[in-house]
Amino acid sequence: MERSSARSRGFGGAGLVAVVAAGCAAAVLAAGPSWALRRPDPRPVVDVGPAVAAAPSHSDLEVVRIDPDAVAPGGTTTVHAFVANRGPDTTASSLTVVVTLPEGVTPEGPFFPQDCEVFQNGHRVRCVFGAGLKEGRSATALVPVRLSPDVPLGPLDGGWVAVRSADDKDERNNRQPFELRVVETDDES
Structure with a gap:
């Protein structure tokens, strides 16, 4: 029940996220599928052509x-x-x-x-x-x-x-x- 309300507040498939603060240190605890904690795969480089300098102003x-x-x-x-x-x-x-x-x-x-x-x-x-x-x-x-x-x-x-x-x-x-x-x-x- 609590998990579905967390999803409706924008947590999505990552499950519940809680931050525990102790003094100056903070730890992030996550419950949910392991894919939610992986880094995304790097995207291929896209060639946007030669750099264009800004036109002079007036x-x-x-x-x-x-x-x-x-x-x-x-x-x-x-x-x-x-x-x-x-x-x-x-x-x-x-x-x-x-x-x-x-x-x-x-x-x-x-x-x-x-x-x-x-x-x-x-x-x-x-x-x-x-x-x-x-x-x-x-x-x-x-x-x-x-x-x-x-x-x-x-x-x-x-x-x-x-x-x-x-x-x-x-x-x-x-x-x-x-x-x-x-x-x-x-x-x-």
């Missing part, structure tokens, strides 16, 4: 200018490479952010994301973000840098943040400069 990526905090010669600061998706679509392709550093400035990890790569003799850092950046959302690469002890005081020009993606058809807003101010001490004065 997204407009924009680099938003954020100047790093001022820093003393020999000190460290972080470049925030901030990229926004102006839409109208979610990105269907990855996006690559490249940070170009001014003379006298070297990258000093760890970076975010962790797989950012330093290239061009330490003059640039490349960070790749996967597809899926929604309209109105942003992605930020964090690139810690160290200034040479002999850089002059004042603004250091020559720093840039750029973004590239197969989704972005309007490249007019894909690159922004940043200014790194070198000050007497780490405090802004």
Whole structure:
């Protein structure tokens, strides 16, 4: 009698299943035919043809200018490479952010994301973000840098943040400069 009511509740031919919990351990007890506990036979591989890449979306990526905090010669600061998706679509392709550093400035990890790569003799850092950046959302690469002890005081020009993606058809807003101010001490004065 109890077995038929268990079947009507969705247990099917597996019989009754009870879970006994004791502390943090749990055991599953089954009553019924042994076929209910066997693994299914593996299914044959079905050839679905060549992999098809997603078509690029219609997204407009924009680099938003954020100047790093001022820093003393020999000190460290972080470049925030901030990229926004102006839409109208979610990105269907990855996006690559490249940070170009001014003379006298070297990258000093760890970076975010962790797989950012330093290239061009330490003059640039490349960070790749996967597809899926929604309209109105942003992605930020964090690139810690160290200034040479002999850089002059004042603004250091020559720093840039750029973004590239197969989704972005309007490249007019894909690159922004940043200014790194070198000050007497780490405090802004």
